[in-house]
Amino acid sequence: MSVRNDELAALFEEFANLLEAQDVEYKPRAYRQAAENIRAYPESVADLARRGGTDAVMGVNRVGDAIASKVVEYVETGEIEELEELRAALPVDMAALTSVEGVGPKTVGTLYDELGVRTLDDLETAARAGEISEVRGFGEKTEENILANLDFARRSHERKLLGQARPLADDIQRHFAGVAAVERSSVAGSLRRWKPTIGDVDLLVASDEPEAVVDAFTDWEDADSVIEAGPIKASVRSKGIRVDLRVVAPEEYGAALQHFTGSRDHNITVRDRAIERGLKVNEYGVFDVSDVDDPDSGQRVGERLACETEADVYAALDLPLIPPEMREDRGEVEAAAEGRLPDLIEEGDVRGELHLHTTWSDGRYSVREMVEAAAERGYDYVNVSDHATGPGMVGGVGLSDDELEEQLAEVREVGDDADIEVFAGVEANVGEDGSVSVGDDLLAELDCVIASPHSALDGDGTDRLIRAAEHPEVNVIGHPTGRMLNQRSGLDLDVPRLAAAAAEANTALEINSSPNRLDLSGGAVKLAVERGATVVVNTDAHSPSNYDLVRYGVHTARRGWAAADDVLNTWETDDVRAFLGR
DNA sequence: GCCGTTTTCGGCCCGACTGTTTTCAGTCG
CATH class of the missing domain: 1.10.150.110 (DNA polymerase beta, N-terminal domain-like)
Incomplete structure (x- = not known):
């Protein structure tokens, strides 16, 4: 079972x-x-x-x-x-x-x-x-x-997808930008940590006029109903999502942001470190309670150390600022204390897209349109990777080998005209036995081969994906578990074993940025990177606007402690080509 | 039930808000 x-x-x-x-x-x-x-x-x-x-x-x-x-x-x-x-x-x-x-x-x-x-x-x-x-x-x-x-x-008994909650938070941030009483504001909670699913949206505002902020919040045009509203906090429901606001004094903003970003387990570890140092951390600040008889006698007991920014809070504990995506109590406080925090990948590090679809399969734009849109974004390279036919492809979406040959000619032609490198690729299907659904001769003609599981998505998939990763022509394992958030959990994977095999075979593991997938997950990325695997942040774009989804993948990579060097599509074109063996 | 460079036993985060209450319980984050 x-x-x-x-x-x-x-x-x-x-x-x-x-x-x-x-x-x-x-x-x-x-x-x-x-x-x-x-x-x-x-x-x-x-x-x-x-x-x-x-x-x-x-x-x-x-x-x-x-x-x-x-x-x-x-x-x-x-x-x-x-x-x-x-x-x-x-x-x-x-x-x-x-x-x-x-x-x-x-x-x-x-x-x-x-x-x-x-x-x-x-x-x-x-x-x-x-x-x-x-x-x-x-x-x-x-x-x-x-x-x-x-x-x-x-x-609504399900958690909301990151991809639904983020845009809502962006909207209300824009609303707050026009409110004079708002000095600073930020999302907090799991949304700020970019968890794949979100219970609610947490907002933090710095202001000396908290009641004016609460009024502006409950008056927000997209607030469908007000759940509660007090002098310093309020909750509304918007588009089916609960949004919680907390207003704090500007001088306590850093401490509050740290506190309300969590995770709870991260904060417990941080508090433990404070206690060791005779300090007390709460949402109001970091306090030196070494000379205080009863540190629990009030909220602001002892001498308050600087806490206007989050960096101040961590500095008071002899720690560098720990990025929100890492605050899951997976050893990040210890790593920070020892100076081992990775230099995490940032959105601007991404140089190209290696997984996209066109009208040849189920995309909505031509090869040329997708390539031109990537060039306009400033990308250095793209990989055209339409679906091949095979297990899991229904409704005639996938291309036969003959059709792929035909498409290859068009991709080469567009590539000749383009200002950026255009790799010719495919998204092949991984069969239940780990086989790849495209002929070897054709695969050898292509630049970048993605192999993804699209069928039989339950049970242990480790051996199956290892076999695909070890195929000499496969360069990327696409959305490895095949999970769909809130719908299916996908394959069970022994990620360290898969990652070790992928690293050995020079095959990258995908972080699929689609908000319905986010696959691999941040936790899996951490395991993969630890085993020396290279990952790649792809959007699986079916239209130019889908390129914007890359932020979800980048922040998932950050949840997995990935530096830019761990991520294939931050590399320069020549290095990517070398990785692909072209 | 979990956990430990203060403990293998004795602690466990805590404040805001609401609705029901005459001082507090339940919920939530």
């Missing part, structure tokens, strides 16, 4: 909520943290369980022997006995009910005990009948809010 990480994570989140409904202390937090780390783990945790048992699963941060053995139990039997007992004691659809804004585990427990509410439908029926406002501790306002939030909970 193949079990996805997010499926495991959901189980332990349910575990946490059921325990919390019973007033159990501390355990819920432990289960939630374990769930979060399982969800974010770059490889299949179920695979870990199968290969190495509880010991291997305990390698996941904040997973100890108790939770690890529950993972093993679930992978082996499809059930966790303790969870079944908890469910029997509180037989409710916990995930659905707690997805209603303002309804948490305690509320679920109370409404089950008092009214027998088990599902969203039960909740709606009880609210419409006015029963909820009769329960002690509840009132009419709570009942109204539940009704108001129910539809939203029914419609």
Whole structure:
């Protein structure tokens, strides 16, 4: 049985909520943290369980022997006995009910005990009948809010894609640019760390007039409804996404930005380092509490060190500024302390696009239009890589070998006219056995061959992709797992093993920048780069405007600690040609 | 339940906001 990480994570989140409904202390937090780390783990945790048992699963941060053995139990039997007992004691659809804004585990427990509410439908029926406002501790306002939030909970139980949330954040940043009370503003939270999926949009503003900022925020034309609004913070819903605003004093902006960017685990490690130095870090600043009797006696206890900028905050802890994309508690604080932070790739380092489609397959623009658009962007080279026919290609999208020969002539012709280097390539399909769906003679004529899995996208794909990577004519493995965010998890990969083989074979691993994919993930990129593999940031463009998606790939590379040198398409044309063996 | 150059036992982040309450519980981030 193949079990996805997010499926495991959901189980332990349910575990946490059921325990919390019973007033159990501390355990819920432990289960939630374990769930979060399982969800974010770059490889299949179920695979870990199968290969190495509880010991291997305990390698996941904040997973100890108790939770690890529950993972093993679930992978082996499809059930966790303790969870079944908890469910029997509180037989409710916990995930659905707690997805209603303002309804948490305690509320679920109370409404089950008092009214027998088990599902969203039960909740709606009880609210419409006015029963909820009769329960002690509840009132009419709570009942109204539940009704108001129910539809939203029914419609959107998924995290939003980075590619949806980023443009929204850009919009509101433009709105704030016209508000006089806003001194500085930034996105924070997981969006600033460029996580592939986002729970909500976090915004931070520096201002001496917080209430004016909150007013401007709730008046924003794209704010569809106001969830809450106080003197220094507010939340609205916009286009189905929750947007949280926090306003802070300008002199505390750096500390607040550091605090609200997270991740929580990164901040815990940072705080630990502060404690070692007699310092205290919170959202208001870094404080020297070495001469203070009770450092917990207030928010701003002790002497405040500089914290107008994030760099000040890290400097106070003898650390260089750690880029937001790295703040996932994957060893970055230790690396920073030892001066080992990589010089991360930046958007401006990208010199070319090595994966694009034209009207020959499923693109919407001609070879010439795609090449000219790349030249206009200032790129030095592109690789025309239309789909080949083969496993996973439906509706006649992919090209036969004869058609590819025909296209090759056109690509050469466009290349002769172009100011930039035009590589002739293909996106071939990797069969279930690792074979490549284009004839070897034709592959040898091409400059840059991408091999991508498009079919049989479940189970372990490591051996299959290694075989493709070792094919002498293959230069890039495209979207290696084949995952589609919120839809399918794709292949399980032993990334270190694949990366070592790819490095040996001089084959690059793709970071596909499409917001639906972001494949490889940042965590996988880190493992790949550590094994010496070269990665390539491609947009898989089907139109010129798709070239803009490159930022998502670059920031994913940064989440994987990649420097420009690790990324093939930051190299100069001659070096890329040498890598391709042309 | 997890975790440890202060601990293998005894801690666990904490502040803002809301709605329900007369001083607080629940939710959220």
